[in-house]
Amino acid sequence: MFTDSTSRCQSGISLIEVIVFIVVVSVGVVGLMSVLSSSMKHSADPMLRKQALAVAEAVLEEVTLMPFTDCDPDGYDPATGTCTQVEAIGKEPFEDRNTVATPLDNVNDYDGFTLAGGAGTDIGGSVTVPTGYDATVTVAQDASLGVAGAFLPAADVLRISVTVVYFGGNDSITLEAYRTRYAPSDMP
Numbered sequence: 001m002f003t004d005s006t007s008r009c010q011s012g013i014s015l016i017e018v019i020v021f022i023v024v025v026s027v028g029v030v031g032l033m034s035v036l037s038s039s040m041k042h043s044a045d046p047m048l049r050k051q052a053l054a055v056a057e058a059v060l061e062e063v064t065l066m067p068f069t070d071c072d073p074d075g076y077d078p079a080t081g082t083c084t085q086v087e088a089i090g091k092e093p094f095e096d097r098n099t100v101a102t103p104l105d106n107v108n109d110y111d112g113f114t115l116a117g118g119a120g121t122d123i124g125g126s127v128t129v130p131t132g133y134d135a136t137v138t139v140a141q142d143a144s145l146g147v148a149g150a151f152l153p154a155a156d157v158l159r160i161s162v163t164v165v166y167f168g169g170n171d172s173i174t175l176e177a178y179r180t181r182y183a184p185s186d187m188p
Helices: 015-041 045-064
Strands: 114-116 134-141 157-166 171-180
Touching (some): 045 134
Antiparallel strands (some): 134 157
16 A cells, blocks of 8 residues: 555644643743732722722811911910910820810921721721721921912911821822911901
């Protein structure tokens, strides 16, 4: 019988082709799984960020709603209309946010204020800060507010920054607002 090597038909696939196919498909599946794993791991990030934003907004609102006057409300004598204590940045040693008798009573008092999340920690007496969210407030004088030629004195402008750290300390959000002293001598 006559056999010609060129006339033979190959049928099927070789072992080498099968191994190459398995390697290529495996690399593709591993890449796809790593992308899916990463997206699944961070799928809750928008919710965590939204909660951090809500905490920051609530703290910032609490601070900006406080009076901002030259005279500390604790050092004002209504009988004589005189001020015995000028308000400075930072809280007075006897003031505490969680007391009714001597609360924080001015925007300046919140400089350096920290709010750790967890049971019993509230914002404005009504909102509980979730565990894992820590807020820090800084208050600083800022003379950059205003249009050219009409700048307000630095003593009359405060920049309030609220930073909320979350996600195990790996992420944070910062909100800032300005507060001006529009009636320096008025008492609340």
